[in-house]
Amino acid sequence: MTLREASMRYKFENLKISREKRYSLGRETTTNKYYLSFPVSPPNHRYVEYEEYYEISFEQLNEFLKNEDSLIEFLDQCRRRKMDNLVLFYPIAPIRGYPN
Numbered sequence: 001m002t003l004r005e006a007s008m009r010y011k012f013e014n015l016k017i018s019r020e021k022r023y024s025l026g027r028e029t030t031t032n033k034y035y036l037s038f039p040v041s042p043p044n045h046r047y048v049e050y051e052e053y054y055e056i057s058f059e060q061l062n063e064f065l066k067n068e069d070s071l072i073e074f075l076d077q078c079r080r081r082k083m084d085n086l087v088l089f090y091p092i093a094p095i096r097g098y099p100n
Contacts, residue, residue, distance in 0.1 A: 010089075012037075016065060023075055025064055028053075028088070034061045035088055036075060053088040054078045 012035075014026040023038045037053045056064070056074075064071035077083050 015061070021072065021075075023071070025056075025061060025071070027061075033088060034058055036064070036071070036078065038075065038079065052078070054083055054086045055088050056086070 009030065011029045012026055013029055014024045016025040018024070023036060025034075025036055027034050034056045035053045036056050037051045039049055040052050041049050060074070064074070074083070078086070
């Protein structure tokens with residue numbers, strides 16, 4: 001993330017939220033990027049819970065809206081940190097938390 005990106009204000013437009021499975025799909029309207037996000041708890045509870053956002057394509061968004069099994073498979077990979085190359089915004093905390 002560049003310094004300019006770090007200072008930007010972001011606006012998230014949720015298109016689908018699952019409280020049961022703890023994720024959301026949407027679009028960040030400042031950058032026009034699509035995302036999958038989920039809550040993360042920090043180790044030892046030293047920081048507040050935060051959301052991790054993973055960039056997805058428009059095609060993935062449409063697929064995930066139609067096929068939740070496909071979404072859950074991708075979500076599990078993100079939670080296991082197998083898709084870290086797609087993280088949109090890294091947390092400010094020095095230690096990343098764990099999916100909950």
